[in-house]
């Protein structure tokens with residue numbers, strides 16, 4: 483049994499079958515990559531997991547409970563946290579201020595800007611934010627404005643902000659898109675660290691095969707809205723069906 487169980491999910495846009503009977507199990511405490519050529523349905527699937535889209539048919543269960551029909555914030559409260567392609571951080575705020583936002587939001591149910599102004603009196607919140615910045619190896623950057631950091635550090639901060647919500651499932655949507663190699667390698671190292679140190683399941687959509695093969699325990703290949711194959715990385719690499727789906731792309 484997986485912590486996330488997708489069964490017979492289909493989603494049409496007009497006449498287009500973006501997802502066609504997708505079944506997929508993500509096992510607890512693994513990194514599960516979902517790969518596939520452009521237009522394969524990866525983002526559509528992710529959107530069905532977080533309540534941004536409702537499938538036409540099928541079921542999506544997280545830890546035995548259906549996520550379908552729930553709003554994104556309710557799914558987040560169930561323990562699913564999503565990291566977007568473009569980092570969702572506040573560039574005008576410092577690294578520390580950014581980190582405080584999800585911690586206040588989790589404690590108070592909502593975040594209000596004036597919470598940051600009175601944070602000096604909130605030792606528990608400050609301690610939690612500091613601890614996460616230490617874990618993320620960003621404590622020395624706490625006073626920097628988030629906008630001035632490298633893409634890799636912005637991603638690091640955003641992942642830390644997601645982790646402060648203590649999710650059981652972290653969904654990563656192309657976390658290294660547009661990154662230089664050094665930032666990509668940094669992000670791989672961070673995700674390896676998270677995998678080793680935390681009780682967490684990670685599902686990742688990624689085009690960069692170096693990232694996929696560095697991290698994944700299992701890989702599902704989607705093509706034209708249908709799972710083509712699901713297996714361990716060593717069995718995916720040389721799979722002729724996968725090579726065919728990519729039409730010459732490196733898999």
Ligand SMILES: Nc1ncnc2c1ncn2[C@@H]1O[C@H](COP(=O)(O)OP(=O)(O)OP(=O)(O)O)[C@@H](O)[C@H]1O
Pocket residue numbers: 495498499500518519520521522523524525526527
């Ligand atoms: N809101 C929408 N309305 C209409 N068609 C859509 C919509 N969203 C996605 N599609 C179509 O559904 C198909 C699957 O798209 P999706 O974005 O899920 O693929 P993907 O695998 O994430 O692609 P990429 O790797 O390029 O991001 C594509 O043909 C896309 O054009």
